[in-house]
Amino acid sequence: EAGVTQFPSHSVIEKGQTVTLRCDPISGHDNLYWYRRVMGKEIKFLLHFVKESKQDESGMPNNRFLAERTGGTYSTLKVQPAELEDSGVYFCASSQGHIVSYEQYFGPGTRLTVT
Amino acid sequence: DQQVKQNSPSLSVQEGRISILNCDYTNSMFDYFLWYKKYPAEGPTFLISISSIKDKNEDGRFTVFLNKSAKHLSLHIVPSQPGDSAVYFCAGLTGANSKLTFGKGITLSVRP
Numbered sequence: 001e002a003g004v005t006q007f008p009s010h011s012v013i014e015k016g017q018t019v020t021l022r023c024d025p026i027s028g029h030d031n032l033y034w035y036r037r038v039m040g041k042e043i044k045f046l047l048h049f050v051k052e053s054k055q056d057e058s059g060m061p062n063n064r065f066l067a068e069r070t071g072g073t074y075s076t077l078k079v080q081p082a083e084l085e086d087s088g089v090y091f092c093a094s095s096q097g098h099i100v101s102y103e104q105y106f107g108p109g110t111r112l113t114v115t
Numbered sequence: 116d117q118q119v120k121q122n123s124p125s126l127s128v129q130e131g132r133i134s135i136l137n138c139d140y141t142n143s144m145f146d147y148f149l150w151y152k153k154y155p156a157e158g159p160t161f162l163i164s165i166s167s168i169k170d171k172n173e174d175g176r177f178t179v180f181l182n183k184s185a186k187h188l189s190l191h192i193v194p195s196q197p198g199d200s201a202v203y204f205c206a207g208l209t210g211a212n213s214k215l216t217f218g219k220g221i222t223l224s225v226r227p
Contacts, residue, residue, distance in 0.1 A: 033215075
């Protein structure tokens with residue numbers, strides 16, 4: 001069974017540009033999460049999808065971030081326009097079920113560097 | 116407001132000895148606590164969990180202890196192996212939602 005995959009693995013962009021990160025969850029997992037780790041700090045929750053619906057987006061920093069999960073399969077996270085403080089590693093995770101599931105499977109992350 | 120705290124950034128132990136990784140929390144609403152392990156350039160991997168109504172959970176070489184009155188949990192690895200060298204994250208989760216609240220992580224180095 002394939003794990004959670006993320007693309008690209010690394011992205012370097014200039015301040016003001018747009019970047020789109022993609023996450024493919026484990027097949028059949030209804031729950032999809034986005035997290036971010038800024039250097040040296042904790043991994044922070046961004047949002048949670050159940051299928052194609054946003055269940056919780058309380059962690060999204062501001063309206064420069066837009067997440068979508070069309071069709072309830074893969075998800076994209078767009079940052080537009082990017083700022084220096086958006087640099088970090090963006091992790092996607094997925095889990096089964098329609099209830100709270102604590103065993104979340106993480107992808108390898110996308111390292112975003114904004115210069 | 117950091118709800119999960121891992122105050123020691125690193126720990127170094129000798130192979131074969133015990134590793135004890137500590138974690139403190141402030142949110143009394145957490146229903147589960149989890150430990151994740153992370154190697155460089157990989158995502159975190161679930162290691163072990165404990166329900167807030169338990170005080171101990173064991174899985175092979177890994178044991179997690181929970182002291183609710185002290186709002187403290189610890190992960191014990193016995194015996195430690197060089198392959199255990201990684202960053203370990205403590206996380207809390209409430210029953211109301213699925214979002215994990217992580218600590219900053221502890222870098223464990225196991226010396227051969």
